[in-house]
Amino acid sequence: MAMFVHLTAAANTPRIRRAGIRADSRGQGGVRGVYCFPVLPSYTLTHQWLRELARFGPKGALSAVHVRLADAQEVLVGHYRDRAKDAQQWLTAAEAVARVAAQPDPRGWEVVVPRAIGAREVHRIRAVPQVAGWRYLPGAHGTxxxxxxxxxxxxxxxxxxxxxxxxxxxxxxPPPVPVLLARIEAAGDPGDQAALLDALHWFGLRRRGPVDRLARLAAHPDPAVRRELVWAVQGWSTPGVAELLDPLAEDPHPDVREAVADVRELMDEQES
Incomplete structure (x- = not known):
């Protein structure tokens, strides 16, 4: 049996003891599963993701959930920077432990179990110091x-x-909304790509915006503009954002569809 550690909010531990760990994360290629890391002789390396997860994850303390997986269980293994297609590899759990342990510097490596983890596979749950690991990226201290x-x-x-x-x-x-809208109007119809991308970038820094005035860009012939529109409105609290994203979720270009899926996942996490 291979031993891994999964870091999660301490508030989740009662549910994990009762029902296990849900497969609600997404790995390379959209694989849904559970992120974890092999238990290595080094405590610091084993819990290296703790401080970075604390930056983005739920509020409050994190706990370490140790799980035992069958050696033959297939998992997705690779470095978090390996985002190119097929850059990460499917290995058995035993091979994944050996692969990570053999790295000269295993910081930044990750393992995704492509399924939920049952309560019987949970070995133990314990509190961990909240200062272990790196922030921003491995080796970032002093940068x-x-x-x-x-x-x-x-x-x-x-x-x-x-x-x-x-x-x-x-x-x-960001510039005021009237200035940004004037830039979009000056870009023409359907509009110069560079000018529209620049305006949408600044719109993306705002908490609210004129959804109705930007809706026409959802039909822009350039998929880069449609994709930037998705990311521009993803943080807005303005009514109408969900309705703007609905047709883009069926966009003919895969980059636009993927952007909508990622944005909706972020929105669900923020609401939960």
């Missing part, structure tokens, strides 16, 4: 954090002070 829109976390402790000390050219504040 200036990036303050771009993609890396920053809204509401993160010390985030505003960090942005004031190290401003990023794409960090904002």
């Amino acid at each position: 200036r954090p990036c303050t771009c829109v993609g890396c920053r976390i809204r509401g993160e402790y010390g985030g505003r002070r960090l942005r004031e000390r190290h401003p990023h050219p794409l960090d904002g504040p």
Whole structure:
């Protein structure tokens, strides 16, 4: 039997003891399952994902759930940066442990079990110190954090002070809504791609926006514009966002459909 550890919110542990771990995460290629990591001799490496998960995950303390899997259980193994198609590999659980343990630097490696984990497979659940592991990326200690829109976390402790000390050219504040709408109108019909992408980028930094004024871009002939529209409105609390995404979920281009699926998953996580 191969031993793995799954990190989760401490509030989930009663449900996990009773019913196991739900397969509600998504790995490479859209594989749904449970993220975990092999139990290695090094405590720090075994729990390396703890501080990074604390940045993005639920509020409160995290707990470690140790699970035993059959050696022949197939799992998806690879480094989190391996996002190219087929970059990660399907191996048995025993092979996955050996593969990760043999790495000169196993930081950033991950394992996805493509199914739910039953309560009988849970070996033990315990509290863990909340300071183990790396943040941002392996080896980031001593490196200036990036303050771009993609890396920053809204509401993160010390985030505003960090942005004031190290401003990023794409960090904002975004131009006023009338200015952005004027840029979209000036782009023409259907509209210059570069101008529309730039305006949608700034719209994506806002918490609310004119959904009705941007709805026409859902029919833009360029899939890059339609995809950027999806990401621009994903954080808005304005009514009508769900209705805007519905037709884009059936878009003929796979990148647009994938963007809608990712956005809806984020929205579900924020609501839960």
